[in-house]
Amino acid sequence: MWREAKLAFTDSVAAVNCTIVPAHPWVPGLGQQTENGAYLSPVNAVSYLAEKIAGMGGASDVVILMATSQTHDGFMASLNQLVDVFPAPAFTQVRRLAQSTAVLATEKMQIPARYSPGLAGAIPLSVPTSRGALAAAAVKKAQQEAAEAVDMEALKKQLSDFKELRDSVMQDIASGLSDLQGKSATAWVFTASGDLASTLLDLVKGIPLQSAVYTAAMMLIGENLDGIKGMIHDLDPDAGA
Secondary structure, rough: OOOEEEEOOOOOOOOOOOEEEEOOOOOOOOOOOOOOOOEOOOHHHHHHHHHHHHHHOOOEEEEEEEEEOOOHHHHHHHHHHHHHHHHHHHHHHHHHHHHHHHHHHHHHHOOOOOOOOOOOOOOOOOOHHHHHHHHHHHHHHHHHHHHOOOOHHHHHHHHHHHHHHHHHHHHHHHHHHHHHOOOEEEEEEEEEEEHHHHHHHHOOOOOOOOOOEEEEEEEEOOOOOHHHHOOOEEOOOOOOO
């Protein structure tokens, strides 16, 4: 069933093994590419995902997360929220491509900058051979330092510093989930379990915002997607009433 929901991590977060199918304007053969941008409707995105399910059989869990809007600004706002909470490559790639396309479209309307005879700013020179040489030099220096006489006081201080660093890292890890739980995003979601033939029928019903032109979706298929479903929280219909 399609619905708008809030995505947020909980204490019951769990690992998930699944197949991932992205749907966005830059998937070969999907979407429309123009000089002004890349476009894809929710209907075409869902139809593409439905074709993937149609080629399968049996039973499985299915979860689809989708960001869509009729405007580029609205789409980017939804996508930014989604990436902040669930930075899957399918969404981070779309955000980068959408931002680049918007910048290129803007630059085409601007007057080209005048030629500058000056030099570009200095940047670090790095090629595979130089990086290898620098790494070898660093290893040699470390070996030489290790071969020197051990200063017990310095060693004690290093051990103390290491303990402090370890405690700090452990504290950061412990607070990491709390930080994630403080983030949330609103997205269109579809969830289903069981026979994929039935899932396919439900998938094409009630597709949201069918007139939208900006869409990015990611479908997850696996035996058990409870770890992802636990992130999905239905919106309170009375909120803001």
